[in-house]
Amino acid sequence: MINAGGLVRLGALATLPIVASACQYIPALPSLPSFGPAPRAICSGSGLTVDIDFAEAGRHDCIIGPDGSVVVSVDHEPAYVESINPSPWFAFRITTEDAREATVTLDYTDYNHRYAPYVSADGHSWRKLADSQVTLNEKKSRATLKVDLTAGANWIAGQPMSPSSDNLDWTRAVLGGFGFTEMKYGESLEGRPLVGFVGGGSLEAIVVLTRQHPPETSGQDAYRGFLERLLKRGDDKALAFRNRYRIVIAPMPNPDGVDAGNWRLNAGGIDLNRDWGTFSQPETTALSQWIVAAAGGRRVVSMMDFHSTDKTVIYAPPLESASPTIALLPFLKQAFDSKLSAPPEWNYNHNPNGGTSKSWALEALKAPGITVELWDQIPTADARKLGATAADALIDYFAK
Numbered sequence: 001m002i003n004a005g006g007l008v009r010l011g012a013l014a015t016l017p018i019v020a021s022a023c024q025y026i027p028a029l030p031s032l033p034s035f036g037p038a039p040r041a042i043c044s045g046s047g048l049t050v051d052i053d054f055a056e057a058g059r060h061d062c063i064i065g066p067d068g069s070v071v072v073s074v075d076h077e078p079a080y081v082e083s084i085n086p087s088p089w090f091a092f093r094i095t096t097e098d099a100r101e102a103t104v105t106l107d108y109t110d111y112n113h114r115y116a117p118y119v120s121a122d123g124h125s126w127r128k129l130a131d132s133q134v135t136l137n138e139k140k141s142r143a144t145l146k147v148d149l150t151a152g153a154n155w156i157a158g159q160p161m162s163p164s165s166d167n168l169d170w171t172r173a174v175l176g177g178f179g180f181t182e183m184k185y186g187e188s189l190e191g192r193p194l195v196g197f198v199g200g201g202s203l204e205a206i207v208v209l210t211r212q213h214p215p216e217t218s219g220q221d222a223y224r225g226f227l228e229r230l231l232k233r234g235d236d237k238a239l240a241f242r243n244r245y246r247i248v249i250a251p252m253p254n255p256d257g258v259d260a261g262n263w264r265l266n267a268g269g270i271d272l273n274r275d276w277g278t279f280s281q282p283e284t285t286a287l288s289q290w291i292v293a294a295a296g297g298r299r300v301v302s303m304m305d306f307h308s309t310d311k312t313v314i315y316a317p318p319l320e321s322a323s324p325t326i327a328l329l330p331f332l333k334q335a336f337d338s339k340l341s342a343p344p345e346w347n348y349n350h351n352p353n354g355g356t357s358k359s360w361a362l363e364a365l366k367a368p369g370i371t372v373e374l375w376d377q378i379p380t381a382d383a384r385k386l387g388a389t390a391a392d393a394l395i396d397y398f399a400k
């Protein structure tokens, strides 16, 4: 807890009666009244306090240098197997007594900066930093941000934040009045409820998922565009679709990972979208069993799982796959190609042992499992439009 050079560094176990400066020792807590009781504040000094005491905060430590600049380390969660997808999520809060410009460096050690920084004064309304406010070192392992802090709290995060409650609340609200049933289909490793929604018709079924991977919120934006269009399109085809197809929705299959600020994994250190075969984790076990139960023996004609990556791309099974509704795929591709200004690439493959929801859908449900990947930096409106276009394609292809 003691650093040379006048730096104040408070860890999670901060007993910290003493802080060292270059020339004298002073009691830490009495000199930092604004620090308060927050147990997860990670550093403080020069009138700034940095903390991670909120859902979806990243895994950080930090120092405040003699010049008042802040250096925040960006770490990943413990991974059960070697290597982790380089999705270096960050989210922390800087509280300042006075408005000022601050220099904040993100230190990724062996990883590279990926997510464009966003700032917020309330944790809800976000502004992306201009490119001119972000400087990378040559290795891209450190990103230095120039941030105009407002007096009070300032959140800095890799995307507009969306903790686990957010997509559940959004889904609950958009489904309101459409006769959906909300149910707890299981519990996460840390005991959080796993919540799904079922509604629509009763003859056949579709399945939709998002947020297996915590930081992938542009995929969640597409999911939202998809669901809104699926529910709110008002023509006869849309009504016929909703009367025929049971709609099975899992908006938050990895709440522990999301709220812990994980890069990729659940609380067990497992990539859930590689676990749909071994089912070693409660989240995948409960979700797969619930999907089968919710489909209730009906034919599942499509299972879409929305994600994010460094480009917008569709991962689909080969067109010759043994699924009675595989011809949805060229119809969906045609819809994207004709309606989107930047249509996604397509990648066709099937690995029955890959452990993805996509491969499980084909193996277990004979449904085309479709992984819809949105570019990290795609504008929200474009992500929503892609989702809406996918919903239109399902309605237009399947409505009878």
Ligand SMILES: [Zn+2]
Binding pocket: 213, 216, 273, 307, 308
């Ligand atoms: Zn993903």
